[in-house]
Amino acid sequence: MIEVKNISKKFGRKKVLDGLSFQANKGEITCLIGINGSGKTTTLKAIMALTPISEGQILIDESPISKSSYEKVTFIPDTITMLPNMTIKESMMFMRDFYTNWNADRASQLLSFFKLDENTRISELSKGNAAKINLLLGLSIDVDYVLMDEPFSGIDMFSREQIADVFNSHLIEDRGVIITTHEIGDIEHLIDKAVLLENGKVLKEFNTEEIRMQEGKSVVDVMREVFLR
Amino acid sequence: MKRYWKTIVITLAVLLGIGTFYIRNAVSASSLPQFTFVKESGDDSEIMPIVLAGSFDRSGHFGSSEGLQIVDNEIQYSSEQSLIEQFTEGYRGEYGLIDLQEKYRSFMRGKWGSASFYEDKDFLLYATIKEEGSSEKKDFSFSISLLDKENEERTDIKIEIPMKRSIIYMGEVDVQMVGRMLKVVAEHAPYTNSDFEDKEVHVYTIDLSSKKIIADDLIFYSENAGESFINYQRLAQNNIRNPNKYIVYEKYSVQEGTDSYGNKTMEKRASELIAYNLETGKQQTIQTGRLNNPDYSGYESFYNDSAIYVIERNAEKLKIETYDIHRKKLMKTFEFPVLSSKNTEDTKVIIKNSRIYLYSADESYPRQTKQPPAQLIIADLMTGKTVYKGKLVAKKGTEMEGILRTHYMEIK
Amino acid sequence: MNRFLKLVNFEINRASKLFASLLAIVAVSQFAGVVVRSKSYVSEASRVMREQSITQAEFLSSHGTISFSQIITSLWFLGPIALSAALLILYIFLIWYRDWFGKNTFIYRLLMLPTERINIFFAKATAIVLLVLGLIAFQLFLLPMQQTILESLVPAEFLGYSDYHHALNSFWFLSLIIPHSFDQFLLSYGVGIMAVFLLFTAILFERSFRWKGIVIGILFIIFAGLLLMAPFFAEDMLYPTELLLLEGVLLILITALSIVISRFLLNKKVTV
Numbered sequence: 001m002i003e004v005k006n007i008s009k010k011f012g013r014k015k016v017l018d019g020l021s022f023q024a025n026k027g028e029i030t031c032l033i034g035i036n037g038s039g040k041t042t043t044l045k046a047i048m049a050l051t052p053i054s055e056g057q058i059l060i061d062e063s064p065i066s067k068s069s070y071e072k073v074t075f076i077p078d079t080i081t082m083l084p085n086m087t088i089k090e091s092m093m094f095m096r097d098f099y100t101n102w103n104a105d106r107a108s109q110l111l112s113f114f115k116l117d118e119n120t121r122i123s124e125l126s127k128g129n130a131a132k133i134n135l136l137l138g139l140s141i142d143v144d145y146v147l148m149d150e151p152f153s154g155i156d157m158f159s160r161e162q163i164a165d166v167f168n169s170h171l172i173e174d175r176g177v178i179i180t181t182h183e184i185g186d187i188e189h190l191i192d193k194a195v196l197l198e199n200g201k202v203l204k205e206f207n208t209e210e211i212r213m214q215e216g217k218s219v220v221d222v223m224r225e226v227f228l229r
Numbered sequence: 230m231k232r233y234w235k236t237i238v239i240t241l242a243v244l245l246g247i248g249t250f251y252i253r254n255a256v257s258a259s260s261l262p263q264f265t266f267v268k269e270s271g272d273d274s275e276i277m278p279i280v281l282a283g284s285f286d287r288s289g290h291f292g293s294s295e296g297l298q299i300v301d302n303e304i305q306y307s308s309e310q311s312l313i314e315q316f317t318e319g320y321r322g323e324y325g326l327i328d329l330q331e332k333y334r335s336f337m338r339g340k341w342g343s344a345s346f347y348e349d350k351d352f353l354l355y356a357t358i359k360e361e362g363s364s365e366k367k368d369f370s371f372s373i374s375l376l377d378k379e380n381e382e383r384t385d386i387k388i389e390i391p392m393k394r395s396i397i398y399m400g401e402v403d404v405q406m407v408g409r410m411l412k413v414v415a416e417h418a419p420y421t422n423s424d425f426e427d428k429e430v431h432v433y434t435i436d437l438s439s440k441k442i443i444a445d446d447l448i449f450y451s452e453n454a455g456e457s458f459i460n461y462q463r464l465a466q467n468n469i470r471n472p473n474k475y476i477v478y479e480k481y482s483v484q485e486g487t488d489s490y491g492n493k494t495m496e497k498r499a500s501e502l503i504a505y506n507l508e509t510g511k512q513q514t515i516q517t518g519r520l521n522n523p524d525y526s527g528y529e530s531f532y533n534d535s536a537i538y539v540i541e542r543n544a545e546k547l548k549i550e551t552y553d554i555h556r557k558k559l560m561k562t563f564e565f566p567v568l569s570s571k572n573t574e575d576t577k578v579i580i581k582n583s584r585i586y587l588y589s590a591d592e593s594y595p596r597q598t599k600q601p602p603a604q605l606i607i608a609d610l611m612t613g614k615t616v617y618k619g620k621l622v623a624k625k626g627t628e629m630e631g632i633l634r635t636h637y638m639e640i641k
Numbered sequence: 642m643n644r645f646l647k648l649v650n651f652e653i654n655r656a657s658k659l660f661a662s663l664l665a666i667v668a669v670s671q672f673a674g675v676v677v678r679s680k681s682y683v684s685e686a687s688r689v690m691r692e693q694s695i696t697q698a699e700f701l702s703s704h705g706t707i708s709f710s711q712i713i714t715s716l717w718f719l720g721p722i723a724l725s726a727a728l729l730i731l732y733i734f735l736i737w738y739r740d741w742f743g744k745n746t747f748i749y750r751l752l753m754l755p756t757e758r759i760n761i762f763f764a765k766a767t768a769i770v771l772l773v774l775g776l777i778a779f780q781l782f783l784l785p786m787q788q789t790i791l792e793s794l795v796p797a798e799f800l801g802y803s804d805y806h807h808a809l810n811s812f813w814f815l816s817l818i819i820p821h822s823f824d825q826f827l828l829s830y831g832v833g834i835m836a837v838f839l840l841f842t843a844i845l846f847e848r849s850f851r852w853k854g855i856v857i858g859i860l861f862i863i864f865a866g867l868l869l870m871a872p873f874f875a876e877d878m879l880y881p882t883e884l885l886l887l888e889g890v891l892l893i894l895i896t897a898l899s900i901v902i903s904r905f906l907l908n909k910k911v912t913v
Contacts, residue, residue, distance in 0.1 A: 067755055073701040075749070077749055080745050082745060232650070249781075260807060340881070
């Protein structure tokens with residue numbers, strides 16, 4: 001379980017995170033929903049200790065983040081993070097070098113699923129293909145939690161379909177996933193839990209299944225209620 | 230491993246390349262000339278106290294010359310010394326204090342300048358003049374430290390020096406003890422409006438028990454009347470920290486003139502030696518005609534206890550006359566050959582340990598690539614007998630064209 | 642192989658093109674310098690002797706011989722060394738900033754590696770030191786060859802002092818980067834490594850606190866500099882060996898402080 005407890009952060013005078021709390025469980029897909037600037041990406045970075053927080057606490061399976069957490073949680077940012085002159089193969093070798101839980105079989109399965117050539121340089125990849133490689137590098141580590149920042153934004157239709165296929169596959173099944181998005185459409189049917197953010201605060205946190213069963217509302221319905229109130 | 234070849238190659242190159250370079254530097258012989266004194270007559274042990282510092286300028290070489298030191302008749306180029314050697318040896322160039330520093334490490338801390346020390350069998354004393362304030366208004370004080378050798382008791386005293394007039398500079402040139410009285414001989418440069426540099430020599434008497442200055446005697450002061458000047462110059466002292474009853478100055482008069490090109494000239498007219506007795510405060514004059522020689526300059530002469538050694542030289546020889554202050558007469562005269570050179574500074578003379586050390590060389594410019602070897606003579610001051618005679622030559626196989634210059638000689 | 646060494650190797654590979662081009666520039670320029678300088682001296686000698694009809698001895702007494710120091714102090718020789726020094730100093734900054742501002746933000750990758758973050762710091766510093774020493778080793782490898790070329794191009798009568806060991810101290814910068822004794826080498830590079838660490842710490846201050854960080858970084862470097870110079874203000878009170886020892890201790894302390902601060906910044910303050 002990833003527990004985000006009452007975290008706050010300032011950029012200058014502006015509060016980007018303001019007492020934000022939520023939980024993400026293993027085996028569930030938690031979606032952080034909000035417009036740009038609501039603090040989604042900052043929250044993911046804070047979980048990975050890529051940006052300091054001024055208050056609050058983040059626990060991963062009950063312990064604060066440390067170097068070993070990086071073999072437990074992986075973060076897939078919205079841009080690829082391998083050097084432009086590296087090939088896909090070199091990128092995968094880099095990951096294999098540093099992560100003891102790198103799963104080479106899964107990486108090659110994904111590579112053939114995406115129909116990509118491992119000798120292609122990162123700089124030669126289209127935006128869609130770069131997103132796929134980004135996903136490949138993140139998902140081929142045997143981790144318990146995956147954080148994804150806007151995996152669908154600015155990507156062509158066919159790449160989206162392929163990525164969505166990955167979401168439906170066993171690759172995601174047992175893991176805890178935190179995903180951010182500002183347009184829910186593509187993944188509404190995938191997510192288990194939604195966390196609605198505005199100005200660094202949680203407006204509402206709910207289980208999508210429960211709300212559909214009990215109140216007969218879709219995620220978009222709830223969003224409309226909360227954001228356009 | 231294939232992916233690591235670049236790092237491995239660079240690491241190996243660094244270890245091997247730099248390692249070999251330094252190992253070879255450490256074990257291989259110097260490629261610079263190895264100068265040593267080679268005896269022609271006398272006793273080799275006589276040269277051991279000599280310390281020479283200088284440089285060797287390779288002919289055709291750009292850039293700085295090689296600094297060097299000869300200690301215990303062994304040459305050491307500073308570029309070949311380790312950092313620790315460079316730092317500890319020849320630091321401040323005062324061999325005269327090394328023995329004291331080893332013996333009284335704590336007392337000697339922060340104390341420099343041979344002239345500021347006095348040592349007898351009971352005491353080691355250090356007195357220096359400290360300067361405070363801006364150039365306009367300066368305050369001076371004595372900082373005195375006394376070490377009782379027997380019980381290792383240490384006393385530190387600070388005494389303000391009352392100022393009657395504005396002084397630019399003030400420095401001690403000798404420190405002596407007469408009974409329980411401390412005598413500090415200090416040279417002043419008072420503030421003047423003229424070009425003429427005034428000089429005053431004061432003897433301060435300080436009572437160490439009451440920690441007070443009890444007398445300030447002005448013993449010599451420079452004078453200036455029109456175009457003639459009278460000035461004073463202290464003679465070198467053999468063992469400046471040893472007890473000494475006298476201080477000896479050369480008093481000389483200079484006439485300003487103009488040469489045929491219209492440049493100012495200074496011509497030395499007359500000169501005499503004055504010995505000041507620190508015990509009685511009385512002065513004695515020693516007349517010697519030699520001193521009126523315009524080529525003579527007082528700083529080359531020495532005094533010790535009650536003897537004055539007047540040194541006079543010309544192109545081929547150096548003459549030394551020994552005067553006795555008590556008896557007011559010339560005791561002995563010796564002559565030694567020197568290597569002829571255009572520059573008189575190329576000859577270095579030191580009188581110490583009842584020896585005269587005479588190093589003469591030709592270091593004249595323009596670069597003379599075949600430089601004649603320097604000559605060293607050590608003679609007994611009592612008998613005038615030469616106890617060592619030799620030449621400074623490069624060891625066989627290390628000879629090289631260039632010029633050896635010495636700028637400093639000291640006797641340990 | 643542990644992750645630190647893998648990181649070092651990764652940094653070396655990233656710098657390998659720059660490094661290879663520096664090696665090439667140094668080699669080409671310096672060899673050209675040796676040949677051009679030697680040949681022009683020899684042809685000048687024969688021209689002067691012919692035109693003024695003077696003997697070899699007369700030429701030598703007026704013009705002098707040629708020595709290795711004349712070559713080593715020429716622009717052919719010092720130019721590429723200065724270029725290498727300048728680029729490597731620039732690279733101290735580049736090695737960090739390109740991970741933030743490069744096309745793909747590689748710093749994400751580095752900071753999320755399952756290893757102590759200070760290892761990134763050490764790996765980058767090690768890479769810089771290896772590159773610097775690699776260039777020095779290359780220069781030491783070239784020097785004897787250059788000496789041989791000089792000796793073969795100039796007739797012995799015209800040749801002055803050609804031993805490269807002592808030619809190095811004819812220019813202050815060369816005797817600083819290739820000192821004669823090993824303890825001076827340790828001092829030169831000890832101070833050098835400390836300087837790299839200090840700059841790294843200053844960079845991390847900037848990366849953590851931006852504008853305020855630049856000010857803190859500069860103050861930190863000034864503080865370290867003053868601390869290092871402090872014993873020289875009390876120089877009179879210290880014996881030379883004590884001064885040396887104290888400086889050594891300060892050097893280690895400042896380096897350690899720099900590491901401790903950097904570790905804290907990397908773990909707690911740095912922002913992507």
